[in-house]
Amino acid sequence: MKKAFSDEDLIKNLSLYYLNRHLKKKPIEKYHRKIDESPLHDREKYKKKAEILLLNSFMHHFPEVKFEDLTCESPDFIAKFNDKKIGIELTEVINHLEMKKVESNLNKIFRQAEILLEQEDTTKFRGVYFLEFHSNIKLDSLENQQEIILNICKSIKKGKPIGNVKGIRKSFHRRNVFITHEYNMNLFDELCSEKIVELIEKKNEKFPYYDTSVDECWLVIVSDMNSIASRYTFIQDKEHLQKVKSPFHKIFHLENLCGNITSIK
Known part of the structure; x- marks a missing residue:
């Protein structure tokens, strides 16, 4: 198991x-x-x-x-x-309850994209990728989620944003492919x-x-x-x-x- x-x-x-x-x-x-x-x-x-x-x-x-x-x-x-x-x-x-479910779904998508890239070539793609998405991103169906996964993989392979991906930044990591959210902070984001x-x-x-x-x-x-x-x-x-x-x-x-x-x- x-x-x-x-x-x-x-x-x-x-x-x-x-x-x-x-x-x-x-x-x-x-x-x-x-x-x-x-x-x-x-x-x-x-x-x-x-x-x-x-x-x-x-x-x-x-x-x-x-x-x-x-x-x-x-x-x-x-x-x-x-x-x-x-x-x-x-x-x-x-701080943002409405974002909790969105973030949870995105993390699952990140994990699936990581697995696909590592299965293809871990050595070639390993690194930490910070992704920013367009505001109209839709996570409401499996079809949309699969499209996002493909957009992420293409963006990482080409080194530039594609489809739902608005921005991509890479940092070194010696072991695996790791995908996370871009760290953008609203100056007036109060708790x-x-x-x-x-x-x-x-x-x-x-x-x-x-x-x-x-x-x-x-x-x-x-x-x-x-x-x-x-x-x-x-x-x-x-x-x-x-x-x-x-x-x-x-x-x-x-x-x-x-x-x-x-x-x-």
């Missing part, structure tokens, strides 16, 4: 994080090995590995934090910090602080059910800046975050590209 997520999928996920030049590779690799050794289902292993990647910037701010339990559920991780047992609950804030407050309130409701053996429980809210559904340029009405009440001992908002962190509590 084919695994839901392969090592190759994980390599591609790691490749995305090469954009963050401060990736703490040694601890990340060590934590990934520990997750691999666990009895978790493959899908859960992949999820945990992706979560640890999101926490890479957090590790720069708290280098003394040592993760001890990577496979627990409530909270997501248990770590040691200053001789204390810390529970770390991780959650992602989605409403209310979305962060709503997330905190939802997590507050679950707090009584978290592991009671920890000395402290921290909530880390991440904006995945490599996702078009999560990225933002500034937090609107940031002062509202300082009025938040929560049983969590510490609350942080983290963006995982430049590593900017905001202490909410």
Whole structure:
């Protein structure tokens, strides 16, 4: 039976994080090995590995934090910090809900295009390709999706945008073909602080059910800046975050590209 997520999928996920030049590779690799050794289902292993990647910037701010339990559920991780047992609950804030499904469909299309190009000639086409699409792109049918896949493959082969592809940029990668979205940011793309407050309130409701053996429980809210559904340029009405009440001992908002962190509590 084919695994839901392969090592190759994980390599591609790691490749995305090469954009963050401060990736703490040694601890990340060590934590990934520990997750691999666990009895978790493959899908859960992949999820945990992706979560640890999101926490890479957090590790720069708290280098003394040592993760001890990577496979627990409530909270997501248990770590040691200053001789204390810390529970770390991780959650992602989605800035553009309407883009989440679009992004999910595009990622599936990227994966299919990657497979086709690697089957043809991995050595010739390997690299990281940043694609921008025309605004009228349609993902509503298999026929349209197949057309987009063909346009992507042709654009990569010819080194110029074709069909649905509006722009293409290539960066070096020594192993595989990796396709992702072009990183274009709207200068006025705000993240409403209310979305962060709503997330905190939802997590507050679950707090009584978290592991009671920890000395402290921290909530880390991440904006995945490599996702078009999560990225933002500034937090609107940031002062509202300082009025938040929560049983969590510490609350942080983290963006995982430049590593900017905001202490909410």
